Amino acid sequence: MKNKTILVVDDTIANLDILVELLDQYDVIDATNGKDALEIVEDEHIDLILLDIMMPEMDGYEICQRLKSEENTKDIPIIFITAKTDENSIERAYDIGGADYVTKPFQPKELLARVKKELQIQELMNNLKLLASTDPLTKLYNRRYFANVSQHILELSKRQKNNLSIIIIDIDKFKNINDTYGHQAGDSVIVALANKLLHSHRKSDLACRYGGEEFVILLPNTQRNEALQVAEKLRKEIADISVDFQNKQHICFTVSIGVSEVVVANEPNIEKALKRADDALYEAKNSGRNKVCSI
Incomplete structure (x- = not known):
């Protein structure tokens, strides 16, 4: 050893x-x-x-x-x-x-x-x-770990009096990818997105696979406007990803993103902020996909 x-x-x-x-x-x-x-x-x-x-x-x-x-x-x-x-x-x-x-x-x-x-x-x-604590497919943290650690991050942010933000990312028309290319291709798309997140977020940020094709990033000491800039940059970079699959097929995909800010002085946990980010995500989905929305 x-x-x-x-x-x-x-x-x-x-x-x-x-x-x-x-x-x-x-x-x-x-x-x-x-x-x-x-x-x-x-x-x-x-x-x-x-x-x-x-x-x-x-x-x-x-x-x-x-x-x-x-x-x-x-x-x-x-x-x-x-x-x-x-x-x-x-x-x-x-x-x-x-x-x-x-x-x-x-x-x-x-x-x-x-x-x-x-x-x-x-x-x-x-x-x-x-x-x-990790998702076996993507090697990102899983939902359970996110739930445990996010509360510690919130408590630290409260002591420092710094707000934090939440980004929720969902792959657009993911069912179509699975139906067209197969579930193995869908897994390859999920891994490609996870790799982008692994190499794009700051060390202080907490990124996880939240479930299925949905991912969450918690950004300490980050206000909503800053988080929106991060989200928009991610959206553009993800749209440029091309996943090479069997028979030399190239799969491109987009994501919709919801953003919210946790005002630490007013919120005992991040649940309401998560709900706001999720609502913003659905707004992005319902208004055309491949965009960033915030509530």
């Missing part, structure tokens, strides 16, 4: 040297106290933590509790490495979220095996989370 990053925390330099040398197949960062360890986790992507318990000022238990209380660090597996062997210490380590417990002096091969096991479990969990 190359390129995994392990944080080793121990106040004894000799112990750190042993662990760094033993874990030479990984990227290892070391820290001699809890304060430095917490700062490192904030700044670096850490896959696993090896954590001593008995340290001055902040012991391993407190470090673990702090990490498990934060959303962005709670899922990092922690293996305690300590000279404490009593049952109460071991029980407490597991109770506060430790993944494993290794007593000193440890056997090198046993420690490496436990490290490998935890990294494998973590990778499996990450893959399961990815499958649960």
